[in-house]
Amino acid sequence: MRLTSLLSILARRARVVLALGGLALLTGCNFNFWRMDGHQSTIDVNGPVARSQLGVFYATCWVTFVIFVLVAGVLAYATLKFRARSEADEHAEPPEQGHGNPLIELGLIGASVLALVIIAVPTLKSIGYTYDVPAEDKANAYEVNASGYQWWFKFEYPNEQIKDTGPLVTANELVIPAGRPVRINLRGMDVIHSFWVPKLAGKVDMIPNRGNFLWLKADAPGYFWGQCAEYCGDSHAVMRFRVIALGPKEFNDWLNQQMAPARAVASANEPKAEFASYRSDWKRNERGWSDQFDLNPFEAWRAQQFPDAKHEDAALIEKGKHRFQEKTCYTCHNVRGHSVDVMIGGKMQNVPFLGSPAYPNLTHVGARTTIAAGVLENNPEQLARWISHPDQVKPGNKMYVTGYIPNNIKLTPDDVSALVAYLHSLK
Ligand code: CUA
Numbered sequence: 001m002r003l004t005s006l007l008s009i010l011a012r013r014a015r016v017v018l019a020l021g022g023l024a025l026l027t028g029c030n031f032n033f034w035r036m037d038g039h040q041s042t043i044d045v046n047g048p049v050a051r052s053q054l055g056v057f058y059a060t061c062w063v064t065f066v067i068f069v070l071v072a073g074v075l076a077y078a079t080l081k082f083r084a085r086s087e088a089d090e091h092a093e094p095p096e097q098g099h100g101n102p103l104i105e106l107g108l109i110g111a112s113v114l115a116l117v118i119i120a121v122p123t124l125k126s127i128g129y130t131y132d133v134p135a136e137d138k139a140n141a142y143e144v145n146a147s148g149y150q151w152w153f154k155f156e157y158p159n160e161q162i163k164d165t166g167p168l169v170t171a172n173e174l175v176i177p178a179g180r181p182v183r184i185n186l187r188g189m190d191v192i193h194s195f196w197v198p199k200l201a202g203k204v205d206m207i208p209n210r211g212n213f214l215w216l217k218a219d220a221p222g223y224f225w226g227q228c229a230e231y232c233g234d235s236h237a238v239m240r241f242r243v244i245a246l247g248p249k250e251f252n253d254w255l256n257q258q259m260a261p262a263r264a265v266a267s268a269n270e271p272k273a274e275f276a277s278y279r280s281d282w283k284r285n286e287r288g289w290s291d292q293f294d295l296n297p298f299e300a301w302r303a304q305q306f307p308d309a310k311h312e313d314a315a316l317i318e319k320g321k322h323r324f325q326e327k328t329c330y331t332c333h334n335v336r337g338h339s340v341d342v343m344i345g346g347k348m349q350n351v352p353f354l355g356s357p358a359y360p361n362l363t364h365v366g367a368r369t370t371i372a373a374g375v376l377e378n379n380p381e382q383l384a385r386w387i388s389h390p391d392q393v394k395p396g397n398k399m400y401v402t403g404y405i406p407n408n409i410k411l412t413p414d415d416v417s418a419l420v421a422y423l424h425s426l427k
Pocket of ligand 1 (some may be wrong): 149
């Protein structure tokens, strides 16, 4: 008797521990469990394409829920009804065994087919809807090209042509008009990547030598998290991006600002977060917390659009601009409109920062909230870390594996702070 009561106490304790453990697991999640509203939630949707995809998910859930209730119900019924009630029952001969029942078997096949048909209807509807911009909305659609590189995203605006240059180009932060369908042409430039903005749409593969596309629409202005969703090498997990949706006027202002050449002078110098957060449960003052960024990424992005003239050091920026040439950064990265005069072969020559289309365009890099494809917050401390030790942030990235940094290019702390000041002046 004593032993059984001890066992029952232990069993009760174990249940409490299990329940608390489960609770800890749930509350440890990076979002509000009941609202499922994490940065990359596919449940908390913000546009018609993601909403349609969510509809398919729910349809599947309901069908499987009904199957679960039926199967579990029959199982529970049989378990209770045919349980052994007495000592004699336990030793009784098993009842006569059945060997197949054509009616039940055919019925189950029919029920499975019916369940699949019920799932197929919304699935096919959603495939049709999410494939391309609806006909009645086509005229209103905005077009963007997105290219996946190891490990960053390039975004081009074919409708915004810059004289003598080509389309407007940016990297890792895709700014779109809110409330308007956006058609995105997808390309992989080296290996297969995949484009995914969980709250808006996706995923669609970005394949080399094969044009793919998707469309999406943001219901309202906002800041959305994106992620490469196809394993693409060392730094796949940190190949991220952002989508910023703006109202018509703000979007136009942004376009105008981006169409302009790089600014000729720089920004604040407060050290901030470690990684640009995917978490939404930061506590203030926790290591990695950033007042400006984590409190309200969208407002942080807006603030980032304007130079902080008070903290700019024109001389340091000018020095950084020259380092950008001397350290040959300009051979890969474009800063449209910028150049420096250098003595080459005894003659003064003007060297424009043309870069290559295969590397991130830095013309307005100071106006982005993140760098290194959405991994680091774009503040002086993180930018300095990125250009001095790119390998620590993105293993295998080209700046590092080609031996560029730190072998060919040695950057002193002075060089780094000048380069940071210069890059942050590029709004
Ligand atoms: Cu690009 Cu994974």
